Amino acid sequence: MAARRQYEELAQQLSAIGAVKRGLGRILPHECPAGSAAVLTLLDRHGEMRMSRLAELMAIDMSVTSRHVAHVAEHGWIDRSPDPADKRSRILRLTPAGRDMLADLSERYMNALAHYLADWSDDEVDQLNTLLGRLRASFGDCRALTPVPASSAVPAVPATAPAERTTRTPV
Numbered sequence: 001m002a003a004r005r006q007y008e009e010l011a012q013q014l015s016a017i018g019a020v021k022r023g024l025g026r027i028l029p030h031e032c033p034a035g036s037a038a039v040l041t042l043l044d045r046h047g048e049m050r051m052s053r054l055a056e057l058m059a060i061d062m063s064v065t066s067r068h069v070a071h072v073a074e075h076g077w078i079d080r081s082p083d084p085a086d087k088r089s090r091i092l093r094l095t096p097a098g099r100d101m102l103a104d105l106s107e108r109y110m111n112a113l114a115h116y117l118a119d120w121s122d123d124e125v126d127q128l129n130t131l132l133g134r135l136r137a138s139f140g141d142c143r144a145l146t147p148v149p150a151s152s153a154v155p156a157v158p159a160t161a162p163a164e165r166t167t168r169t170p171v
Contacts, residue, residue: 078098
């Protein structure tokens with residue numbers, strides 16, 4: 001098991017990931033903010049679905065999901081058709097225009113990552129992908145997480161351990 005100071009550093013690094021996400025968000029076209037991009041990506045990855053399933057996958061409130069869905073529908077990137085099993089519900093699916101927008105988003109992301117990671121080796125990028133995938137798998141479905149009891153917390157760092165200074169974003 002890693003030492004407490006390693007988990008503290010990891011917590012700081014994960015907190016700083018917000019800056020990376022914001023940087024990538026700035027490359028999105030004005031008409032397709034991050035929430036809209038998430039809707040398109042999830043529909044592409046999981047196929048057509050009800051809005052309730054989309055809200056579950058996005059782990060956000062149904063009212064917020066509804067606003068994102070309205071935005072992408074207004075741009076013609078998704079189709080909302082009646083659910084044959086329940087006429088009160090709608091089935092969401094990507095349109096060809098939505099697939100075109102996804103292709104544009106993908107190209108923008110790949111170009112940005114290639115730019116920012118230009119000095120990384122292929123092995124380093126592979127290692128990052130592997131470790132991030134493993135981190136996500138360790139958490140499983142984050143929406144179902146329950147608080148970790150204090151009794152299972154990381155053991156304290158011995159008092160003799162020197163404090164480490166960091167300039168990274170605090171948790």
